[in-house]
Amino acid sequence: MFNKVYFSVVVFLFGLVVGSFDNVAIYRIPEGKSLWAPRSFCPKCGTTIAWYDNIPMVSYLLLRGRCRHCSESISWRYPLVELVSGLLFLAVFAKVDFQWTAEFLPYLFMVTVLIIVSAIDLQRQIIPNKVMYPSIVVALAAMGIVSLVRGDYHIVVDSLIGFAVIAIPWALLALVFPRGFGMGDAKLAAFTGTILGWRSELVGFFIGIALGAVIGVILMAAGKKGRKSRIPFGPFLAAGALIALFWGQTIWDAYLGLF
Numbered sequence: 001m002f003n004k005v006y007f008s009v010v011v012f013l014f015g016l017v018v019g020s021f022d023n024v025a026i027y028r029i030p031e032g033k034s035l036w037a038p039r040s041f042c043p044k045c046g047t048t049i050a051w052y053d054n055i056p057m058v059s060y061l062l063l064r065g066r067c068r069h070c071s072e073s074i075s076w077r078y079p080l081v082e083l084v085s086g087l088l089f090l091a092v093f094a095k096v097d098f099q100w101t102a103e104f105l106p107y108l109f110m111v112t113v114l115i116i117v118s119a120i121d122l123q124r125q126i127i128p129n130k131v132m133y134p135s136i137v138v139a140l141a142a143m144g145i146v147s148l149v150r151g152d153y154h155i156v157v158d159s160l161i162g163f164a165v166i167a168i169p170w171a172l173l174a175l176v177f178p179r180g181f182g183m184g185d186a187k188l189a190a191f192t193g194t195i196l197g198w199r200s201e202l203v204g205f206f207i208g209i210a211l212g213a214v215i216g217v218i219l220m221a222a223g224k225k226g227r228k229s230r231i232p233f234g235p236f237l238a239a240g241a242l243i244a245l246f247w248g249q250t251i252w253d254a255y256l257g258l259f
């Protein structure tokens with residue numbers, strides 16, 4: 001019991017720190033800037049942010065959301081991304097029953113990539129290849145390792161089918177209807193499918209589509225989006241994949257139970 005609580009706190013704090021890295025990635029990757037240098041600085045006054053002003057969540061609260069030097073307000077998105085990352089890391093730890101299983105790191109990796117890609121897609125309507133290609137390679141390698149550790153080749157077969165099951169039809173649609181279907185979404189589906197396996201990938205995909213349709217209709221009804229304006233689809237695919245990560249197998253079994 002003590003270990004469970006203790007390690008949960010450690011995992012949550014690790015999630016906050018990774019969330020802080022996510023913020024750097026979200027801001028710098030689309031601009032083609034290096035992730036590692038220079039150190040973070042205030043976009044208004046250019047002052048390098050000291051380590052004690054760069055503690056996830058804590059610094060934002062202590063500084064009351066303002067730069068120490070020029071008082072420019074810091075976007076609430078930074079602490080939000082950190083908190084979401086911390087909470088999702090904790091949820092993943094619960095998902096693997098608070099054990100150090102082989103799937104733990106691949107799941108944390110998936111959560112991290114989904115946060116970064118969703119935020120970039122929301123802000124800029126792109127899903128960068130620079131994120132997706134290496135992430136897909138890492139996902140395939142990771143699931144290969146999980147398969148070896150578990151001594152079960154079904155896992156890697158499941159991952160390979162998961163890689164293709166949505167991504168390939170979606171990529172074909174994107175070739176035929178480039179305006180309606182994004183190639184970035186196909187790559188995202190290849191990534192989540194690799195980690196989730198094909199059943200959960202299907203569950204997540206259809207939940208993502210349903211969420212996108214519902215929110216799209218609401219935005220159109222509210223007059224925020226026209227019929228033709230593009231609504232970024234990546235965040236919905238990501239939300240579907242997260243739901244599938246936590247409840248995919250349960251939903252799949254319930255669905256099959258209907259017949």
Ligand SMILES: [Zn+2]
Pocket residue numbers: 042043044045046047067068069070071072
């Ligand atoms: Zn400043």
